[in-house]
Amino acid sequence: MAKKNMGARHFLYPQPAAIVGANVDGKPNYMTVAWCGIMQATPPLIYVSIRKERYTLPGIRENGAFSVNVPSADMVAETDYVGIRSGHKVDKSKVFRTFYGELEKAPMIEECPINMECRLVKEIDFEGTHIVFVGEIVQSYVEEGLLSGSYPDVKKVDPIIYSTDGKYWRLGETIGEAFSIGKGYRPAR
Numbered sequence: 001m002a003k004k005n006m007g008a009r010h011f012l013y014p015q016p017a018a019i020v021g022a023n024v025d026g027k028p029n030y031m032t033v034a035w036c037g038i039m040q041a042t043p044p045l046i047y048v049s050i051r052k053e054r055y056t057l058p059g060i061r062e063n064g065a066f067s068v069n070v071p072s073a074d075m076v077a078e079t080d081y082v083g084i085r086s087g088h089k090v091d092k093s094k095v096f097r098t099f100y101g102e103l104e105k106a107p108m109i110e111e112c113p114i115n116m117e118c119r120l121v122k123e124i125d126f127e128g129t130h131i132v133f134v135g136e137i138v139q140s141y142v143e144e145g146l147l148s149g150s151y152p153d154v155k156k157v158d159p160i161i162y163s164t165d166g167k168y169w170r171l172g173e174t175i176g177e178a179f180s181i182g183k184g185y186r187p188a189r
Helices: 056-063 073-084
Strands: 018-024 027-033 036-040 045-051 065-070 114-125 130-142 160-163 167-170
Touching: 018 045, 018 056, 027 045, 027 056, 027 073, 045 056, 045 065, 045 114, 056 065, 056 114, 065 130, 073 160, 073 167
Parallel strands: none
Antiparallel strands: 018 027, 018 065, 036 045, 045 130, 065 114, 114 130, 160 167
8 A cells, every 4th residue: 555755744533623711811711722632541631732822821821720622513613713713802701601610710611512621730832833731630521411321422422523634524433342342353464
């Protein structure tokens, strides 16, 4: 199979379209990120990578807290809007209904099916374009009707996926059970 050299580029798929929330100048502000992910399970850590000039950045630092909100596909226009409009120019506090949890400093979005309330534990500057914020998830909130047992049902959540070609996608079909489907596999070589 022929491979084309694409240079040093990031092609990790899928990338979530998540919305980061932080209080800035006393008001909730929201911004869309695709560069975020889980770092470890215990304690539960998540990271978000944010451009240094973004309006949300000082709010995370000032409050030592932020939220990561998982929007559903029916929220794609709002999700894109808070990503393409800067809080420097637009008041995004009225785009969503906001609620606060245990920390009382990390605004979360009622309309999003999943919300993670995070305490800032580390900030990493790799001397590039972005700052990486590491947060400890102090509480997670999931819309009750979207649960299957004790986990969110990914089909019901219907999360937005971002691709590096500038498109939003939704998830497809289940293709196997994790930690199980590989048990019967035997390498041919």
